[in-house]
Amino acid sequence: GENVEQHPSTLSVQEGDSAVIKCTYSDSASNYFPWYKQELGKRPQLIIDIRSNVGEKKDQRIAVTLNKTAKHFSLHITETQPEDSAVYFCAASRGIYNQGGKLIFGQGTELSVKP
Amino acid sequence: KAGVTQTPRYLIKTRGQQVTLSCSPISGHRSVSWYQQTPGQGLQFLFEYFSETQRNKGNFPGRFSGRQFSNSRSEMNVSTLELGDSALYLCASSLGGFYTEAFFGQGTRLTVV
Numbered sequence: 001g002e003n004v005e006q007h008p009s010t011l012s013v014q015e016g017d018s019a020v021i022k023c024t025y026s027d028s029a030s031n032y033f034p035w036y037k038q039e040l041g042k043r044p045q046l047i048i049d050i051r052s053n054v055g056e057k058k059d060q061r062i063a064v065t066l067n068k069t070a071k072h073f074s075l076h077i078t079e080t081q082p083e084d085s086a087v088y089f090c091a092a093s094r095g096i097y098n099q100g101g102k103l104i105f106g107q108g109t110e111l112s113v114k115p
Numbered sequence: 116k117a118g119v120t121q122t123p124r125y126l127i128k129t130r131g132q133q134v135t136l137s138c139s140p141i142s143g144h145r146s147v148s149w150y151q152q153t154p155g156q157g158l159q160f161l162f163e164y165f166s167e168t169q170r171n172k173g174n175f176p177g178r179f180s181g182r183q184f185s186n187s188r189s190e191m192n193v194s195t196l197e198l199g200d201s202a203l204y205l206c207a208s209s210l211g212g213f214y215t216e217a218f219f220g221q222g223t224r225l226t227v228v
Contacts, residue, residue, distance in 0.1 A: 032214050043119075043205065043219040044158070051214055089158060100215055101146040101163035102171040103207075108157050 002027040004092050006106025014114055019077045021109045023090035026071065030092040032100070033073050035064060038108075039086045047088075048075070080113045087111070117141065119208050121220035128227050133194040136223045140187050140208030146170075147189035148217065149181060152203040164189050165211045196227045 003026040013019050025033075031052035036044035050057045050064045050073065057064050061080075066073040077084055087110050091103040120139040128134050140147050148171075149161040160173040164183035183189045187208075193200055203224050207217035 034216070036219075043221045045219070046216050049214075049216070091158075099171065100213060101148045101165060101207075101209060101211060101217070102160055102173075103148070103150075103158075103217060104160065105150075105158040 002030075002092075002104045004090060004104050004106040006090050006109060008109060009107060010110045010112070012112045012114065013080050015080060015082060017080055019080055019084070019111055019113075021075045021088055021090065021111075022072065023074070023092075023106050024070075024072050025092040025104070027092065027094070027104070028071065029094050030071075030104075032093045033064070033066060034091050034093075034103070035075050036089045036091065036105075037086045038089065044089060077111075080111075082113050082115050085111055085113045119206060119218050119220035121204075121206055121223050123223060124221065125224045126226065128196050128225065130196055130198060130227055132196050133192065134196060134225060136191045136193075136204055136206075136225075138189045138191070138206035138208070138220055140189070140206075141218055144208035144210055144218075145187055146209045146211030146215070147183060147187065148207045148209075149189070149191050150205045150207065151175075152205055152222070153201075158205070161191070193225075198227050201225060201227045 034049035038044040063076045090106040146165045148163040163171040181191045203222045205222045207219045209215040209217045
């Protein structure tokens with residue numbers, strides 16, 4: 001069945017360091033990979049996404065890479081700040097018209113950035 | 116524009132009871148998806164409704180059901196509640212087309228005692 005594995009489950013870094021979160025998906029038909037950030041007590045919010053025809057995408061301090069052959073994608077946060085502390089979820093879906101509303105999520109990574 | 120709104124925010128129910136949760140999507144969004152969030156299982160997909168029809172379904176028992184109205188508002192119903200149903204229930208709305216961003220509501224925290 002469809003499954004997304006996410007590692008690590010917890011990650012602690014010093015302010016200014018980089019953080020990397022990795023995900024592996026099982027459904028070879030997946031072609032849309034969003035990342036969500038959920039702060040304590042708040043709703044998940046999209047921070048970046050990537051489609052299968054792109055290998056890398058950057059947005060300021062955040063980047064995502066995708067290796068379709070290995071069914072693997074990663075989130076990279078550079079120059080981390082205390083406000084980056086949150087739980088991060090990767091997800092995968094078939095971005096076709098009638099499947100886009102079904103996101104399969106990883107288990108989440110709790111990132112802690114220490115000042 | 117207004118975001119996704121879920122009501123109520125908190126619910127306490129007794130085992131065996133049933134419960135109905137509501138989700139009002141962003142105006143113009145036709146797709147509403149429901150997720151169960153628990154500390155041990157993360158975010159799990161329940162089902163998706165698009166234009167009043169269930170378009171996708173996750174691996175949850177038949178006690179979990181939903182519907183969508185003509186104004187795209189959606190309700191989720193859980194019958195014969197079990198202790199294990201205690202969770203944060205999140206809905207997400209999107210345009211429902213290709214690669215569309217899902218916007219989440221703040222969730223309904225259900226506690227079954």
